[in-house]
Structure formats: structure tokens, C-alpha cells
Amino acid sequence: MANKGQTADVAAANFIDSLTPPSSASERPRSSGTSLHDHSSDLALMMQTASLYAGTIPLSGKQPVAPADSVRASVSHLLSRACAVPCKKAAEAFTELVQPLSRFPLCLEMLWPLLNSHAPPAQRILASYILYSLYAPHPFILNPFKGVLFAAFCRERELARQVANAGGISENEQLVWVLWKILKGDGQDIDPFSPSTLARSPLPPQLRATNLYLDEETRPKFDPFGDSASDNTGPTPADVTSSTQAAPDVAVSREREEETKKLSDAMTLLLAARNRVLTISEQRMLIPLIPQLTSPPVITSVDLLSVIMNNPTLAQPLLTALLALPPSSTNGYGPGIYLDVLQHLPPTLPSFDLLGRLLRDPTAVPDVTTGGTTTIADLVRTEVLGWFIHECIVWLDKAEQEEREGAISDDRFAKGVQHLCRFYSSLIKHSIVDTGSDADSAEMAHFALRNSRFEDATALYRVLALGKF
Numbered sequence: 143m144a145n146k147g148q149t150a151d152v153a154a155a156n157f158i159d160s161l162t163p164p165s166s167a168s169e170r171p172r173s174s175g176t177s178l179h180d181h182s183s184d185l186a187l188m189m190q191t192a193s194l195y196a197g198t199i200p201l202s203g204k205q206p207v208a209p210a211d212s213v214r215a216s217v218s219h220l221l222s223r224a225c226a227v228p229c230k231k232a233a234e235a236f237t238e239l240v241q242p243l244s245r246f247p248l249c250l251e252m253l254w255p256l257l258n259s260h261a262p263p264a265q266r267i268l269a270s271y272i273l274y275s276l277y278a279p280h281p282f283i284l285n286p287f288k289g290v291l292f293a294a295f296c297r298e299r300e301l302a303r304q305v306a307n308a309g310g311i312s313e314n315e316q317l318v319w320v321l322w323k324i325l326k327g328d329g330q331d332i333d334p335f336s337p338s339t340l341a342r343s344p345l346p347p348q349l350r351a352t353n354l355y356l357d358e359e360t361r362p363k364f365d366p367f368g369d370s371a372s373d374n375t376g377p378t379p380a381d382v383t384s385s386t387q388a389a390p391d392v393a394v395s396r397e398r399e400e401e402t403k404k405l406s407d408a409m410t411l412l413l414a415a416r417n418r419v420l421t422i423s424e425q426r427m428l429i430p431l432i433p434q435l436t437s438p439p440v441i442t443s444v445d446l447l448s449v450i451m452n453n454p455t456l457a458q459p460l461l462t463a464l465l466a467l468p469p470s471s472t473n474g475y476g477p478g479i480y481l482d483v484l485q486h487l488p489p490t491l492p493s494f495d496l497l498g499r500l501l502r503d504p505t506a507v508p509d510v511t512t513g514g515t516t517t518i519a520d521l522v523r524t525e526v527l528g529w530f531i532h533e534c535i536v537w538l539d540k541a542e543q544e545e546r547e548g549a550i551s552d553d554r555f556a557k558g559v560q561h562l563c564r565f566y567s568s569l570i571k572h573s574i575v576d577t578g579s580d581a582d583s584a585e586m587a588h589f590a591l592r593n594s595r596f597e598d599a600t601a602l603y604r605v606l607a608l609g610k611f
Contacts, residue, residue, distance in 0.1 A: 213240060217252060225264040229340075230333040232268055233275040249273060249287065257294050263317050264337040270294065270317070271332065274324045282327055295321040295356070302351035311350075316341050318351040323406065325356055331410040334417060343413065344438040348405050355399060405431060412440055415456060416448040429459050436463040443479040447487070454492035458499045465507045465518055477507065477521065484522065485529035489537055489558040494565040497522065497530060501574055523574065528582075534562050535589050556596065563590060563598035570605060577609025 216239050224232040240248055249272070256269040270291060277285040285291075295318060302312035312318075320340055323329060332340060347353075408431040411424050420428065441449065446464075450457045461484075465477045484500075487493035503518040541555040566586055569575045575582045583606050590603035 210244075213244065214248070214252065217248065221252070221256065221265055221268060225262075225268055225337040225341075228334050228336055229268065229271045230275070232337070233272050236272050237276070245276060246286070249276070254287070254290055257290070262341070263314055264341040266314075266317050267320050267337040267340050270321055270324060271329070271337070274329045278329065282325075282329075288325075291321055292325060292356070295325055299351045299354060306350065306352050315345055315350055316343060318354060319345055319349055319406070322354045322356070323410075326403070328406075328410075331407070335413055339413070343440055346405060346409070346434050346437065346440070348402055348434065349409065353398075353402060405434060408432075409435055409440055412449075415453045416441065416445045417452070419452050420456070425453070425455055429456065432456070432459050433463045436460070436467065439464060439467070443483055446480060446483045450483075450487065450496060451490075451492065454496055457492075457496045458503070461496075461500065462503065462505050462518060465521065466505065468508055477510065478525075481521070481525050484526045486533050487530065489534040489562050491561060493530075494561055497527070498565070498568065501527070501569070502572075527569075527575075531562075531566070531586060534558070535585065538562065538589075559593050559596050560598045563596070563602040567598075567602055567605065570609075577606050583609070 217236065220232070220235055220239065224235060237245070253269045253273055257266055257273070259266070273287040273291060274282075274285065277287075282288060298314050298318050298321065302315055302318055305312040320332060323331060404427075408428050411420060411428045412432070412435055414420070415428075446460075449460065461480060464480050467477075484497070487496070500522045501519050503522075505518045506515045507518055507521060508514075509516040509521075538555060538558045541550065541558060544550045545555050566575070570577055577583050587603060587606040590599045590606065593599040594603060
């Protein structure tokens with residue numbers, strides 16, 4: 143039995159290690175990442191081992207490792223290591239590790255205390271999500287842990303409010319928001335996000351604990367025996383006055399609640415935009431609310447590239463809102479952290495379309511250098527365009543080298559040359575670059591000459607050469 147217990151521990155450790163992505167600058171889930179189904183062999187091994195333990199009858203009380211202890215150890219390892227994988231995958235791993243009849247008592251023994259402990263917010267978010275997801279196929283009212291989640295929400299919200307009243311921001315603000323989403327019936331919205339991502343994503347002021355309420359808090363208590371009612375059957379004048387005054391407050395509260403839910407849904411969509419293409423209706427719902435989701439920014443500069451690649455339509459309004467932030471809202475770095483992302487965009491049509499739009503954007507933004515104001519067009523022209531052209535040329539030179547070596551067989555190099563030359567020709571046409579300035583056009587002229595076998599490169603070189611005279 144000792145060997146079997148060791149086998150389960152090793153299998154669980156290997157499986158959870160395979161779920162954990164390699165360390166990087168960001169712990170966000172990626173759509174192109176490893177799927178849970180890719181680890182079917184590890185899951186099969188653990189399920190077989192768990193089934194073997196479930197059917198084993200201990201012959202004596204002197205066994206080195208009991209099956210239940212092995213499962214607890216595996217779940218404890220999961221809870222400590224799975225905060226960097228999507229919540230849904232972590233919950234699926236929990237259900238694979240624990241037999242159905244053992245899940246409820248194990249939740250009472252491990253997840254409930256973890257939720258009520260002083261553990262890191264990411265672990266508590268994971269515990270709350272698993273308590274929700276185990277019964278997600280059924281109406282949430284049937285979830286036996288609904289009361290636990292509701293009590294945790296009220297307690298953590300009150301603690302966060304106390305910190306807010308003292309002028310600070312509680313580290314559990316994100317936990318309160320996740321519990322609020324779950325209790326509102328929108329727990330599926332956080333399926334693709336890792337607990338670590340949720341725990342470190344800043345919340346807009348409207349979604350902080352002081353502004354989150356639930357319908358259960360305002361509903362009247364059920365009193366079948368009427369013990370709390372007075373002997374008078376009719377309402378008193380004070381009751382009528384109170385209800386009359388309360389009616390506008392209820393209307394205002396309902397309106398505020400709808401606005402909060404709309405903003406919360408928009409935040410979920412913005413986080414999802416890093417990993418998938420949003421539908422047209424989702425984009426229409428999100429774009430008007432982007433200014434509210436960027437103060438403070440919900441996503442970081444590390445996430446910006448994936449948003450641009452998956453949803454180029456969102457890129458311009460998102461960047462406009464981010465570049466308009468004062469330096470204090472971007473941790474003192476100013477717009478540089480976002481401009482650096484633009485400098486390293488690949489030479490694709492979405493990248494050229496975005497740069498073209500920004501180079502014509504007259505929106506006023508703070509100028510960190512002078513302390514005054516400038517426009518997005520001038521900022522991108524001076525801080526981004528030259529670097530962007532240089533990085534595009536480097537990218538295409540590397541693609542050409544790989545094509546010669548047979549490492550790639552598609553036409554990315556030819557298409558890239560065509561798109562870059564047409565983009566630069568458009569810049570000349572709109573007088574954004576000066577063909578007579580070597581500083582602006584020397585590198586591009588050399589690139590066009592080297593690739594003159596392409597028609598667009600030849601046409602561009604002719605224009606650049608004529609601009610010298």
C-alpha cells in the first residue's frame with residue numbers, strides 16, 4: 143500500500159506540474175496554451191489509482207499512508223500550484239482527483255477553511271470557484287455552499303470597506319468581486335481566467351467592494367408564523383411615509399445595480415479579449431465602457447499585444463484611453479510602457495491599420511517630457527514610427543532567412559514586404575514622413591532596394607529616389 147500511495151503522489155505532482163505554465167512576465171491564460179485533454183494519460187493514471195484506493199479495505203490500522211490522506215495531499219498540492227491555470231481547468235483537475243462521493247466532505251474539510259482563512263487571494267479565489275463549479279450544472283440555488291459563499295462575500299466586503307474608509311485598497315477587492323459574480327449567477331464568466339490573473343487585475347472604482355450589492359440583502363425575511371409582525375393589521379402613517387421615501391431609493395439602487403453589472407460584464411469581456419475574438423455585439427457593448435475600464439487599467443501592457451492581435455477594432459479606443467492616463471495612473475511610467483508595445487508589433491495588416499489610425503488621431507494627451515500636452519498622432523510619430531519600421535524590417539529579414547533555410551513554407555515574407563511598402567507609401571502620401579530626410583527614409587530606401595524583385599518595393603524605391611531631388 144505504501145508503494146500505491148507513493149504512486150498517487152507522484153502522479154498528482156506530475157499532473158499539476160504539467161498544468162502550471164512556464165514562468166514568465168505574465169501569468170495570464172492563453173488560448174493557444176496546453177489543454178487539459180493533452181494530459182489524458184496522467185489523468186487516466188490518477189483515476190485508476192484513485193479507483194484502486196476507493197475499493198481497498200484496510201486490513202489493519204498500521205498502514206503507512208491511507209488512501210484518503212493521499213487524496214488530501216494531492217488536493218493540497220493542486221490548491222497551491224494551480225493558481226496560474228484557468229479556473230475551469232483547475233476545477234476539472236479537482237474532480238478528476240477526488241471521487242464523486244468524497245467531494246462534498248473534502249470541500250467541507252479543505253476548501254471551506256481555505257476560503258475563510260488568510261491565505262493569498264488567488265488561492266481563496268480558486269477555492270470559491272471550485273465550490274461553485276462542482277454544482278454549476280444545476281441551478282445555483284441548489285448549491286449547498288451558497289450560504290458559505292454569501293457569508294464570505296458579506297464578511298470580505300465589510301473588511302474591504304473598512305480599509306477603503308481608512309483611505310486604502312484591500313488586497314481582497316478582487317475576491318469580493320469574484321464572489322459577487324458567482325452569487326449573481328455569472329460564475330461562468332470567469333472560467334477562462336486563472337486565479338492569479340483575477341487576483342492581480344485592478345478593478346474600476348465602480349466595481350470595488352463599496353459598490354457591490356446582492357438582491358438577497360434587500361429581500362424581506364421569510365416569516366411564516368408572523369412573529370415579527372405587530373398586532374395592527376393595517377400600515378401606520380410612519381410605514382406609509384417610509385415606503386414612499388424608499389421607493390425612489392429602490393429605483394436608484396436598481397439603476398445603479400444595472401450599471402454595475404454592465405460594467406462588470408464589460409470587464410469580463412476585456413479580459414477575454416486577450417484570448418479570443420469578440421463578437422460584434424460584444425465589441426459594441428465593450429467599446430463605450432473602455433474609458434471606465436482604464437482608470438485604473440484592467441489589463442497591463444503585457445496583455446496589450448494579445449488584445450491588438452485578436453481584436454484590432456478595440457485597439458485604437460483602448461490605446462487612446464491608456465495614453466490619455468496621467469503618469470500616476472500608470473505607476474509613474476507614463477505612456478512609454480504602452481508605446482513600447484507598439485514599437486514591436488509584427489508587420490501584419492492589423493498592425494499597419496492600427497498605426498495608421500493612431501498617426502491621424504488628434505486626441506490630446508499629457509506630454510511627459512514637457513509637462514504640457516500633445517496629440518496621439520505626434521506622440522506616435524516621434525516615439526513609435528521609426529522603431530516600428532526598424533522592427534518590421536528586422537522581422538522580415540529573419541523571415542526571409544528562415545524561408546531560404548526551409549524552416550517556413552508560407553508566404554509571410556512576401557506578404558510582409560508588400561504590406562510594409564504599401565504602408566510606407568501611404569505615410570508619404572499623407573505627408574507623415576519626409577522623403578527628402580535621410581533620417582526618415584534611409585533605412586526604408588535600403589530595404590526597398592534589396593527587395594526590388596517585388597513590385598511594391600520597386601514602386602516605393604522610385605518614390606523615395608525621386609524625393610532626393
